Amino acid sequence: MFDIKNIVRANILAMKPYSSARDEFKGEASIFIDANENNLGSLAADQSFNRYPDPYQHKLKEKIAPIKGVSPDQIFLGNGSDEAIDLLIRLVCKPGSDEILTFSPTYGMYDVSANLNDVVLRQISLDQNFQIQRNKLQGQIRTNTKIIFLCSPNNPTGNLLDSDSISYILENFKGLVVIDEAYIDFAEQPSWTTRLAEFPNLVVMQTFSKAWGLAALRLGMAFASPAIINYLNKIKPPYNINQATQLLALEAINQSEKLGGMVAEIKNERFYLQANLPKVPVVKKVYPSAANFLLVEVTDANKIYEYLLSNGIVVRNRTTQPGCFNCLRLSIGTSIENKELIQVLEAYSG
Numbered sequence: 001m002f003d004i005k006n007i008v009r010a011n012i013l014a015m016k017p018y019s020s021a022r023d024e025f026k027g028e029a030s031i032f033i034d035a036n037e038n039n040l041g042s043l044a045a046d047q048s049f050n051r052y053p054d055p056y057q058h059k060l061k062e063k064i065a066p067i068k069g070v071s072p073d074q075i076f077l078g079n080g081s082d083e084a085i086d087l088l089i090r091l092v093c094k095p096g097s098d099e100i101l102t103f104s105p106t107y108g109m110y111d112v113s114a115n116l117n118d119v120v121l122r123q124i125s126l127d128q129n130f131q132i133q134r135n136k137l138q139g140q141i142r143t144n145t146k147i148i149f150l151c152s153p154n155n156p157t158g159n160l161l162d163s164d165s166i167s168y169i170l171e172n173f174k175g176l177v178v179i180d181e182a183y184i185d186f187a188e189q190p191s192w193t194t195r196l197a198e199f200p201n202l203v204v205m206q207t208f209s210k211a212w213g214l215a216a217l218r219l220g221m222a223f224a225s226p227a228i229i230n231y232l233n234k235i236k237p238p239y240n241i242n243q244a245t246q247l248l249a250l251e252a253i254n255q256s257e258k259l260g261g262m263v264a265e266i267k268n269e270r271f272y273l274q275a276n277l278p279k280v281p282v283v284k285k286v287y288p289s290a291a292n293f294l295l296v297e298v299t300d301a302n303k304i305y306e307y308l309l310s311n312g313i314v315v316r317n318r319t320t321q322p323g324c325f326n327c328l329r330l331s332i333g334t335s336i337e338n339k340e341l342i343q344v345l346e347a348y349s350g
């Protein structure tokens with residue numbers, strides 16, 4: 001039976017976490033002079049900003065929990081999901097000896113965080129449909145492999161990873177399986193959060209940066225067993241989610257009835273581009289997408305990247321990524337932006 005305690009680094013098990021003023025006193029009082037704040041007030045418009053924020057974001061988690069179908073103690077909030085990636089690696093991977101596994105091409109931060117923590121990153125190539133090749137797993141999983149990162153829908157390819165392969169990994173791998181669902185709101189498939197009770201080694205990551213339109217606030221989520229969440233809370237910086245972010249995210253959640261409409265509009269625009277890009281002569285292939293971007297193979301990615309830039313359109317050139325030769329990654333824009341993109345591409349005379 002998986003027990004997170006068995007893979008948490010020994011120094012973290014033994015470590016005493018930082019105890020903040022807000023950890024040590026949580027009750028009501030008339031004079032707060034315990035945190036060296038400025039009791040005269042704040043130079044910002046919101047006078048509450050002179051106080052440190054709730055280190056565990058209770059109000060926010062209570063609002064997120066019913067939306068995601070989990071309990072508040074199954075939620076970790078990070079300064080972007082990038083913070084959760086880094087903390088998960090630090091939690092279980094010993095620098096200089098442990099490893100993580102990813103499937104390429106995929107999101108670049110797993111590699112960066114592994115490097116930063118002196119952890120080896122092993123990569124298995126996805127197949128030509130950007131799916132997991134199960135027969136390649138065995139040779140790449142070692143006793144010191146602590147985390148497998150799966151990105152679904154995958155960045156930069158846009159597709160969902162096959163559920164059977166994910167289940168197979170969850171059932172057979174002894175370490176943590178992290179499913180990064182940054183783009184899940186644009187997919188037709190339910191989140192893996194619905195399977196948390198079945199898999200004690202599962203961590204699902206989502207973010208407010210994509211469908212919610214809050215990339216600037218830096219708010220990412222990790223969902224897992226309360227035991228895993230407790231360890232993430234133990235090692236996180238004390239006030240990792242600032243007060244402005246907590247307040248603005250609550251404001252956004254209070255308007256969550258608008259989320260579906262926005263996602264539907266982005267999906268409609270995706271359908272528009274999926275239907276119209278293949279008619280453009282320089283476009284060779286548009287890969288299927290369950291995200292808010294498209295991976296598009298063109299005749300010459302480097303030239304077309306420069307050409308688009310000279311027309312004021314910046315896309316992501318992914319041609320050097322494994323399996324993505326001559327591919328550009330295009331985020332879904334507004335209706336006007338998408339029409340302009342098609343017009344500019346059609347005018348390319350290379």
Ligand SMILES: Cc1ncc(COP(=O)(O)O)c(C=O)c1O
Nearest residue numbers: 080081082107155182207209220
């Ligand atoms: C797959 C994936 N995960 C995570 C992130 C980062 O999300 P956040 O803004 O929450 O750090 C991105 C951002 O592009 C992403 O593509």
